[in-house]
Amino acid sequence: MAHPARRPPCPQCKRRRQRLRAHSPFLNTFCMPISRWGFTLCAIGALYAGLTIPTLIAAALAGAAWRYA
Numbered sequence: 001m002a003h004p005a006r007r008p009p010c011p012q013c014k015r016r017r018q019r020l021r022a023h024s025p026f027l028n029t030f031c032m033p034i035s036r037w038g039f040t041l042c043a044i045g046a047l048y049a050g051l052t053i054p055t056l057i058a059a060a061l062a063g064a065a066w067r068y069a
Contacts, residue, residue: 039061
């Protein structure tokens with residue numbers, strides 16, 4: 001049984017991940033899907049609760065997580 005050929009990651013994403021991993025172990029957690037969706041749900045929950053500052057913080061973290069995904 002032949003395995004399908006995997007496409008290599010795009011060079012820009014690969015460079016971004018390598019640069020991110022090289023500089024900050026904390027930001028490496030943003031590469032995981034759980035952090036992307038978790039921060040997004042936290043931002044939506046804070047927005048729904050009417051909490052301005054936590055909404056902005058969670059949205060900034062979610063944006064960073066989606067950017068470095």
